[in-house]
Amino acid sequence: MQSIRISKLPPYVFTMINKLKKEARAQGMDIIDMGMGSPDLPVPKEVRDELCNAIHTKHINRYPAGDGIIELKRAIAYWYGKRFNVDINPSEEVVVLIGSKEGIANMSAAFLDRDDYALVPTPTYPIFFNSVIMFGGNLYNLPLLPENDFLPDLDSIEPGVLRRAKILYLSYPHNPTTVCVDKDYFKPIIPWAKEHRIIVSHDAAYTEICFDGYKAPSFMEVEGAKDVGVEFHSLSKTFSMAGWRVAFVVGNAKIMKILAKMKSYVDFGCFNAIQKAAVRALELNDEIIDETVAAYQRRRDVLCDGLDKLGWKHQRPKATLYVWAPIPEAFQEMTSLEFASLMIKETGVAVAPGVGFGEAGNGYIRFALVEEEARIQEALERLAKL
Known part of the structure; x- marks a missing residue:
């Protein structure tokens, strides 16, 4: 019954993990859930209040503008200028999204034809590779290996693939490996993308969750970035608004126009009341971000210090709200799904198996x-009792 494209999608391992959690809870087990990156910190009160106020305004129940209300677009442009010193035209260079996941999926839908390749690092956020498969493009994996500092090797791409490549998906700070880059990393990518006529799609969802003095750059900060690409941002992590489903993409005006056209055929955009609350969130950014980052840094330190004592290898992250760790030596004969399943059954601690982010994450x-x-x-x- 399902389409061939859907049948090609890899098993969604998080569904399996959720089933195991449900079964464990049914048996009375207390689950400590560190699997999905769904923030538990509260949405700032001022943002919640703005949502409540907006709900009572006249005509708020009507269909929203598909690519975003102008007030939010202006707030995004102002935030970009203040945070990254980047000039963004709110009318032509911003599209509001129902979460970055939707925007990235529509990116693949809008630009990939049957003969086109998308260059996708692996492991990575699953929507990158899943959207390519769903919308009929060709997936070309770029393995992120320890010997390359978990960075993609663009020089290794086969010439035949490069000639047919349409999109390069990047994301820094990186989910799941937590690898960070500086602005110089992006500089050679721009002439490379121009030469090969490739769109650079950068997901910057974690630029605001940084530790130890590190400050993540924007791809848009680099001269020429708008000529070749776009950048996605989300309010899910910075403001704990994951369930609200609001994000945005900025960059090349021609790409924005095509992406907005794609969206106009499949959705009506984000609920206006949520968009108004998002304006308030961006206005509050400087007032709340330090407290948010401090909370995640304390948690990182507790976890990393504890893993050190257990002898579990890992890299202490400079950004994101994740810790990426190899399977401990005593369990390395197991797959990541098998080990994550064991953790739930034996300890009640839930994590995300690396294979869920691509085959290269399996260890x-x-x-x-x-x-x-x-x-x-x-x-x-x-975990000490495993």
Whole structure:
């Protein structure tokens, strides 16, 4: 019954993990859930208040503008200028999204034909490779290997693939490996993309969750970036608005126009009341971000210090709300899904198996810092008994 495209999608391992969590809870087990990156911190009160106020305004129930209300577009442009010193035209260079996942999926739908390749690092955020498969493009994996500092090797791409490549998907700070880059990393990518006529699509969802003095750059900061690409941002992590489903993409005006056209055929955009609340969130950014980052940094330190004591190898992240760790030596004969399943059954600690982010992630697991410090400490005590 399902289409050939859907049948080609890899198994969604998070569905399997959710089933195991459900079964464990049914047996009375207390699950410490560090699997999905779904923030537990509260949405700022001022943002919640703005949503409540907006709901009571006249005509708020009507269909929204598909590519975003102008007030939010202006707030995004102002935020970009203040945060990254980048000039964004709110009318032509911004599209508001129902979450970055929707925007990235529509990116693949709008630009990939049957003969086109998308260049996708692996492991990565699953929507990058899944959207390519769903919309009939050809997937070309760029393995992120420890010997390359988990960075894609663009020089290794086969010439025949390069001639047919349409999109390069990047994301820094990176999910799931937590690898970070500086602005100089992006500089050679721009002439490379121009030479090969490739769109650069950069997901920057974690630029605001940075630790130890690191400050993540924007791809748009680099001269010429708008000529070749776009950048996605989300309010899910910075403002804990994951369930609200609001994000945005900025960059090349021609790409924005095509993406907005694509969206106009498949959705009506984000609920206007949520967009108005998003304006308030961006206005508050400087007032709340330090407290948010401090909370995640404390959690990171508790988890990483504990993993050190357990002898579990890992890299202490400079950004994101994740810790990416190889499967411990005593369990390395297991797949990441098998080990994550064992963790739930034996300890009640849920993590994301690395294979869920692509086959190259199979020797790893990902912890999400979405539990309070005391719960993370309890998780470590349970893991010590494995």
